Amino acid sequence: MSRKFNALKLNENDNVAVALRGIKEGEWLSIQGDDEKIQVMQKIPYGHKIATTFIAKDAKILKYGECMGISTEEIQPGHHVHVFNVRGLKEEERISSLKEVQQP
Numbered sequence: 293m294s295r296k297f298n299a300l301k302l303n304e305n306d307n308v309a310v311a312l313r314g315i316k317e318g319e320w321l322s323i324q325g326d327d328e329k330i331q332v333m334q335k336i337p338y339g340h341k342i343a344t345t346f347i348a349k350d351a352k353i354l355k356y357g358e359c360m361g362i363s364t365e366e367i368q369p370g371h372h373v374h375v376f377n378v379r380g381l382k383e384e385e386r387i388s389s390l391k392e393v394q395q396p
Contacts, residue, residue: 297324299342303357308341308373310355315342321370333370341373352389353378359389 299309299321309323315336320329321344328344336342341355347367352359361378362385371377381389 295322297322299323301326301344302355305357306354307343307345307347307351308353308355309344311336311338311340311342314338330370333368334372336372343367343369343371343373345369347373359385359392 298313298315298319299311301309301323309321309326315321315332317332317335319332321332321342323344326344330342330344332342341353346369347353347363349363349366351363353361353363353373359381361380363373363377364379365377367373367377
């Protein structure tokens with residue numbers, strides 16, 4: 293019997309996963325290649341991000357292995373990661389982030 297996954301982690305370094313369908317509060321994340329047990333603490337709409345680890349305030353949100361924003365508050369595992377708790381990168385942060393990725 294094949295296992296069905298409800299979220300996708302796009303890079304092993306990511307601290308978020310993407311919901312492959314709407315996920316209800318109380319469900320457990322099932323991420324391919326990841327055996328970690330994370331209970332979803334809030335309803336997560338299809339395509340939205342879920343924290344897979346604790347994310348401190350002002351920490352990088354990593355998706356695709358790259359910084360896609362900065363947290364504006366602490367985010368616990370299993371919580372929704374979206375515009376209400378993430379801000380976009382400032383130009384200097386974007387440039388710095390790109391330089392980090394390009395270094396060997």
